[in-house]
Amino acid sequence: QEQLQESGPGLVKPSQTLSLTCTASGGSISSGTYYWSWIRQPAGKGLEWIGRIHTSGSTNYNPSLKNRVTISIDTSKNQFSLNLSSVTAADTAVYYCARLGLGTRLFDYWGQGSLVTVSS
Amino acid sequence: QSALTQPPSASGSPGQSVTISCTGTSSDVGGYNYVSWYQQHPGKAPKLMIFEVSKRPSGVPDRFSGSKSGNTASLTVSGLQAEDEADYYCSSYAGSNFYVFGTGTKVTVL
Numbered sequence: 001q002e003q004l005q006e007s008g009p010g011l012v013k014p015s016q017t018l019s020l021t022c023t024a025s026g027g028s029i030s031s032g033t034y035y036w037s038w039i040r041q042p043a044g045k046g047l048e049w050i051g052r053i054h055t056s057g058s059t060n061y062n063p064s065l066k067n068r069v070t071i072s073i074d075t076s077k078n079q080f081s082l083n084l085s086s087v088t089a090a091d092t093a094v095y096y097c098a099r100l101g102l103g104t105r106l107f108d109y110w111g112q113g114s115l116v117t118v119s120s
Numbered sequence: 121q122s123a124l125t126q127p128p129s130a131s132g133s134p135g136q137s138v139t140i141s142c143t144g145t146s147s148d149v150g151g152y153n154y155v156s157w158y159q160q161h162p163g164k165a166p167k168l169m170i171f172e173v174s175k176r177p178s179g180v181p182d183r184f185s186g187s188k189s190g191n192t193a194s195l196t197v198s199g200l201q202a203e204d205e206a207d208y209y210c211s212s213y214a215g216s217n218f219y220v221f222g223t224g225t226k227v228t229v230l
Contacts, residue, residue, distance in 0.1 A: 039221075046123060047158075047166065047209055047221040060217035063121065096165060104172065105154040105213045110165040 002027040004097050006114035012091075013120050018084040022097030022111055029078045030055045035100040036080045037107065038071060040093040048093075052100055053080055087118045124149065124210055124222035131228040132200045140225045142193040142210035148220055150191035154213035157186060157195045161206045169208075170195060197227070205229045 008020035022036070029036060038050040051061035053071045061069050065084070073080040084091060094115050098107040125143040132138040142149065142157075149155055155173045158166035168177055170186035173193060183198045193212070197204050210222035 037219075046224040047211075048123075049211075049219040049221060052217070052219075062218070100219075105152075105219075106156045106168060106171040107158070107166070107211070108168050108171075108177070110167075113165055 002099055002109040004099065004109055004111035006095060006097050006111045008114060008116070010115055010117060012087055012116060012118050014088055014118055015086055018082070018087050018091060018095075018116055018118070020082045020095055020097075020114055020116070022080050022082075024078045024080075024099075028075075029073065029080065030075045032056070033102050035102060036071075036073065037098045037100045038082045039096045039098055039107070039110075040091075041096070041113075042090075042093040050082065050084075050095075054102075089118050092116065092118045121148075121214060121218060121220055124212060124220055126208075126210060126222040126225045128223075129226045129228065131230055132197075133230045134200055134202065136200050137196060137198045138200060138227060139194055139196045140208055140210075140227070142195070142212075142222045144191050144193075144212055144214075144220070146191060148212040148214040149188065149193050149210075151215065152213045153188070155186070155188060155193040156211045157184075157193075158209045158211065159204075159206045160209065166209060200229050202229050 035052040037052040070083040094113040097111045099109040157170040160166045174186040
């Protein structure tokens with residue numbers, strides 16, 4: 001059974017870059033059957049899809065964040081990462097990594113979430 | 121791309137049914153049969169409950185069912201139980217490798 005775990009700083013200063021890593025266990029991130037996604041949720045609010053990456057390196061991003069977001073993958077470590085630049089308080093949220101089915105287009109496994117606060 | 125519209129809240133007594141709507145457009149909900157539903161308890165990660173409009177993953181009780189008509193999808197929880205009290209989010213593929221979530225509905229078991 002796939003397990004995902006987010007890691008990274010819980011506090012980021014405004015205008016800096018938010019960086020998170022998701023480590024997968026129980027399965028190989030190199031599987032071509034899945035995409036690997038990032039999703040965020042501000043406190044008390046709904047979910048927002050940030051983007052996804054395939055083991056091939058192909059990426060797709062939410063247009064609302066496209067100019068600031070980069071998702072990368074390291075198959076040797078079974079990890080994928082999120083970088084979000086020029087952050088503001090509006091980027092304060094719980095960030096989830098999740099597995100996205102290639103053909104089923106569903107998010108079936110999620111990490112526990114990582115709270116990132118943007119504050120000076 | 122706007123979030124899908126869900127009612128903020130819904131409620132029912134134990135044993136009753138509650139139905140949650142998820143309204144989008146012909147570019148997302150109405151255009152694809154890739155609507156999924158997620159249950160989220162406080163402080164926890166979302167859990168997949170329904171995919172491809174009406175299919176249930178293994179382990180999800182058959183009390184949970186999904187449907188779609190036009191640009192609106194629905195999740196029905198029958199025989200409400202205390203553990204069903206949670207937030208529920210719909211999600212839809214929106215074309216061009218883009219995904220959109222709903223605004224979320226808090227279900228209260230009275």
